[in-house]
Amino acid sequence: MILSDSLKNELQHAGKIVFFTGAGISAESGVSTFRGEGGIWNKFKPEELASFQAFMKNADMVWEWYQYRRKIVHDVVPNAAHLAITEFQKYYPSVVVVTQNIDNLHTRAGNKEVYELHGNIERNYCSACKKRYDFLEFKDNKVPRCECGGLIRPDVVWFGESLPPDELAAGEFAAEHCDVLFSVGTSSIVYPAAYIPLQTKKAGKYVVEVNLTETEQTRYFDELIKGKAGEVLPAILEEIKMFRKPLP
């Protein structure tokens, strides 16, 4: 049995569940995490690639890095963790995903209410006039230009940039009004996103971390379930099926 008595009690009575997710939930799909073992940033320094200054200094290199990751994300598929969240939707009237991931895997898995705090790698916009360039085929690795002459950039949030205000507000609202929040596969060190699960705690509700290791925030949460997201979330769901009926 994976559920503690207290978590089982919470999940028996809960109506609103939030999944706050990070790169670790996509690791089993074959998308690298940023930090830790196998993390992309063991090889590349974030400030060299994930900032507007870096883009202005070496736009082709940054663009090529995103093209490389875009191809990976396009070729992989959602894993058992994303799919378990889709199935949670059958048992709880409100299941909200607040993700730091830009890989679109939640939506591809059928997660219905998804707020993307750090953007989406499948979208682009002009850094000068903000015109959108979504789902365009950009064939070569040189950064494309907008019809206004500006450089086209991926629609992701770099260091020092604001998060999309509507997505952040919706994520905060969900975190403050849920019964149980699962913080899955995130190192919980990048702010303001990392405030989300703390807001649930502040509202007096239950927070469960699912991760391979302890994180910066483990001590604030009600419990840590150590393990792979793709194993832990389906195991939780199997136990839920023993005490909850699917919604009509």
Ligand code: BJW
């Ligand atoms: C598994 C697993 C498996 C593995 N199963 N688990 C305090 C308050 C506010 C801001 C700051 C602050 N202090 C510092 C800041 C600034 C900065 C920040 O947070 N820096 C910290 C690093 C210290 N924040 C910002 O700059 C943000 N903007 C901002 O603050 O604006 C304010 C402002 C704006 C304008 C004017 C004035 C002020 C923006 C942050 C943007 C982050 N962007 C990135 C890149 C996105 C694009 C891209 O992908 O290229 O987002 S950085 C990167 O980190 C990415 C991620 O979403 C984010 C979080 O990483 P995540 O998801 O947690 O991944 P990992 O790799 O760190 O962790 C993986 C975890 O999974 C590990 O724990 C593993 O153990 C686990 N795992 N396999 C379960 N199978």
Ligand code: ZN
């Ligand atoms: Zn433009």
